[in-house]
Amino acid sequence: MKKFETKAIHVGVQKDKSYNSVITPIYPTSTFFFDELGVNKGYDYTRSHNPTRAALEENLAALEGGERAWATATGMAAETTLLFLLKNGDHLIAGHDIYGGTYRLFANIVPRMGIEVSFIDMRHPENVKKAIRPNTRAIWIETPSNPLLNIVDIEAIVTLAKNKKILTIADNTYMSPYFQRPFESGVDIVLHSTTKYINGHSDVVGGVVIVNKDRGDLGDRINYLFNALGTACSPFDAWLVLRGVKTLPQRMEAHQRGALKVAQFLQDHPSVKKVYYSGLPSHPQRELIKKQMKGFGGMLAFEIDSKKVDICHFFKKLQYFSLAESLGGVESLIEQPWGMSHASMTETARREAGLSPELIRVSVGIENPEDLIEDLKNGLKS
Numbered sequence: 438m439k440k441f442e443t444k445a446i447h448v449g450v451q452k453d454k455s456y457n458s459v460i461t462p463i464y465p466t467s468t469f470f471f472d473e474l475g476v477n478k479g480y481d482y483t484r485s486h487n488p489t490r491a492a493l494e495e496n497l498a499a500l501e502g503g504e505r506a507w508a509t510a511t512g513m514a515a516e517t518t519l520l521f522l523l524k525n526g527d528h529l530i531a532g533h534d535i536y537g538g539t540y541r542l543f544a545n546i547v548p549r550m551g552i553e554v555s556f557i558d559m560r561h562p563e564n565v566k567k568a569i570r571p572n573t574r575a576i577w578i579e580t581p582s583n584p585l586l587n588i589v590d591i592e593a594i595v596t597l598a599k600n601k602k603i604l605t606i607a608d609n610t611y612m613s614p615y616f617q618r619p620f621e622s623g624v625d626i627v628l629h630s631t632t633k634y635i636n637g638h639s640d641v642v643g644g645v646v647i648v649n650k651d652r653g654d655l656g657d658r659i660n661y662l663f664n665a666l667g668t669a670c671s672p673f674d675a676w677l678v679l680r681g682v683k684t685l686p687q688r689m690e691a692h693q694r695g696a697l698k699v700a701q702f703l704q705d706h707p708s709v710k711k712v713y714y715s716g717l718p719s720h721p722q723r724e725l726i727k728k729q730m731k732g733f734g735g736m737l738a739f740e741i742d743s744k745k746v747d748i749c750h751f752f753k754k755l756q757y758f759s760l761a762e763s764l765g766g767v768e769s770l771i772e773q774p775w776g777m778s779h780a781s782m783t784e785t786a787r788r789e790a791g792l793s794p795e796l797i798r799v800s801v802g803i804e805n806p807e808d809l810i811e812d813l814k815n816g817l818k819s
């Protein structure tokens with residue numbers, strides 16, 4: 438079984454031997470009884486392991502091409518688990534234009550653990566090289582970045598880090614393993630907010646941590662943290678994500694088809710100042726996109742000309758785009774990062790990252806693109 442579409446449906450799916458159910462059952466039990474002292478069927482307590490969650494973990498590890506995975510309660514729970522690989526006195530490097538919640542964690546909570554964080558423009562590997570210190574322990578790669586779709590050269594960063602035994606961690610939420618597999622460029626750890634494309638139906642929050650093959654005791658250290666911190670997701674949530682991931686390839690293709698059409702429409706609209714989409718030939722990092730991504734995904738952003746169109750009025754007029762945070766669901770969502778997903782960054786940090794109140798982020802769903810374009814056309818009427 439080699440092909441991605443086949444793996445998405447079959448890997449990890451544990452067929453129930455009691456009643457021959459084709460779909461992995463939900464095991465909503467907190468604990469498992471022992472047959473006798475020291476003898477059980479591989480499971481003892483759901484915070485540590487659960488068969489429904491194990492099915493999802495096996496599936497996601499296979500899709501990313503990794504060795505082991507841990508399914509967490511949220512994407513932020515995945516991030517929190519990984520931060521405990523660091524300790525007091527360590528240094529972490531991250532992009533300055535990352536997801537606002539990650540920025541909040543790194544800027545406001547992580548320093549309380551005695552860990553220093555440098556936020557830099559990661560589009561240029563030389564900036565990373567300059568930021569590395571003797572105590573740098575990890576580099577956080579979010580590519581494409583949320584919301585401006587800046588691309589980080591994963592291979593170049595891995596080369597810099599490997600020489601100095603620095604951990605590389607890639608947040609692959611925006612692309613999903615269907616369009617980008619950072620393990621192929623050598624990163625140590627991949628994480629996702631499965632809330633987004635992997636689940637794809639906006640009905641669950643979740644996350645996953647996946648470790649690359651042959652990384653020594655890294656998997657055991659993460660496994661220990663996952664149990665000690667209690668960051669696991671519930672069996673029901675694992676089941677929902679396992680259901681969602683089966684159609685990941687088909688959804689990603691549809692998201693991308695729609696996003697390209699929407700981006701092309703916005704690019705030509707007189708009330709739009711700039712469009713950010715990795716699928717447009719005008720993207721300044723076109724060559725890098727071709728090298729490390731297998732597609733462009735369904736996320737885009739644009740700057741509206743607020744002299745021509747009132748932004749509140751624009752949002753109100755939309756029928757199919759819900760004004761909501763999050764992304765990656767089958768239904769289209771739209772938001773203003775300045776006041777919503779990235780509001781927890783200081784104004785200076787937001788400006789430095791290239792955000793403005795005129796910037797609008799779009800998660801293009803899998804509706805018919807013609808309806809979506811008609812909707813935007815209507816909203817952009819001054």
Ligand SMILES: Cc1ncc(COP(=O)(O)O)c(C=O)c1O
Pocket residue numbers: 511512513514536538539579583608610611629630631632642643644763
């Ligand atoms: C790129 C990225 N990483 C991580 C997260 C956090 O995930 P969650 O909301 O599931 O905690 C998000 C959420 O928007 C995200 O966009």
